[in-house]
Amino acid sequence: MADRYRSASLEDLPSHLILEILTTGRLSAADLVHLELTSSIFGGGHGLYPQKFRSLVDFVAFQLCFSSSVYKGMGWNSQKQLFDRCGGNWKRLLRFLQAVEESSGMVETSAGNMQITTGMYHTLLISNSSIYSCGSSLTGVLGHGPETTQCVAFTQISLPPLAHVVQVSASHNHAAFVLNTGEVFTCGGNSSFSCGHRDTSRPIFRPRLVDAMKGVPCKQVATGLNSTVFLSRQGKVYTCGANTYGQLGHGDTIDRPTPSIVQLLETTGSVVQVAAGPGYVLSVTDNGVVYSFGSGSNFCLGHGEQHNELLPRAIQTFQRKGIHVVRVSAGDEHAVALDSNGFVYTWGKGYCGALGHGDESDKTLPVILNSLKNHLAVQVCARKRKTFVLVDNGSVYGFGWMGFGSLGFPDRGPSDKGTKPRVLDSLRAHRVSQISTGLYHTIAITDKGRIFGFGDNERAQLGHDSLRGCLEPMEIFVEDVAADENDAAQQ
Structure with a gap:
């Protein structure tokens, strides 16, 4: 009778059941490594293709790769x-x-799920589904109401009860948030209807639901200078706001007060990621093709010329060479792409070495960054005359303009430039999981959930009220509002 209630150990479970448990869970590669080192159950082959896989965990990783x-x-x-x-x-x-x-x-960090995004003079952070902001609240971009002009520390933005934010984008004057329901909220300047609200051209001081996207669940938003790009879960692209250069992708230069679908991208395959520059947009399809449209200035569209494109146009350099692009970043005057082999490509204006090729020459077409070919890049980030590349071991490389210390190299003056990728030694002690750079400041998140910022802090965009700027990373702390409220309730 007692045996009936004996608790079963992992050793008692059949290997196929262990395999099913591991592949249906949301395990990271680091989790699998820890399992393999912890127990012989996961380190053994268990007769599962022993000639091909070193361990059960190795086979699980293989299965998870094919589900990506x-x-x-x-x-x-x-x-x-x-x-x-x-x-x-x-x-x-x-x-x-x-x-x-x-x-x-x-x-995913050991402190929970996080995302950082940096705007002009502000920063927004998602931490465990809550959204925080700091810096200058120009035109209400911080989302705290008309009475707030600046937040010197990360302050939680009020959203409807049970709202869980899963993605955020903030550029110059406005911000957009995606909830786990697929709904999108926006706030900030709406003079060109960049927030997607037809009934007002005044600033939106608190996050407001974009009614025009009801029934179209989104997974990503990208904010440009005066426009916004919405990417639906079905891989369709919608745009609204100013359309001076054709950056809305509709074949004309007519502004759109509310989001409208980009029809040409419906025929190109499912879009998996979008990026918005000041007056242009880059979109990546699931088959690795990059489409660009909008302002052709500085060669940011990647077509070898500076003509505006009113409709999405595939960047032929990638297609001709059989390069499968997985992610892009749209800077103010240049662009960066990451391909499926972890190689990095840059194009556009080369001022201050922002393209990383050892000079300041413009590149009219995407060019591979040879100095990083021995590294496996996982994220690219471009903004004002500077670029960051995150590689798979958690190291960060930066190049371009060093103004205000926003490149993170303390041994060089603020007016210097770095024309080739250089590792940020000041972050070597940490494994960086994500990085975002704004106009003059940069923020990084580590795998432990720690936040580090450097560069200009004139308007408290680094989340500190006692600094004017930092030439090297300084840790930023976020007050846990929920925990404080719980503590107060218990007292």
């Missing part, structure tokens, strides 16, 4: 090349795929 949306969109040759680039290690390949998937949204 990024990996499934790649052709067989691209998959083979990536496997070889990862040294035939399925766990490393999985780490790459998961990092890429998180690069345009939330990253």
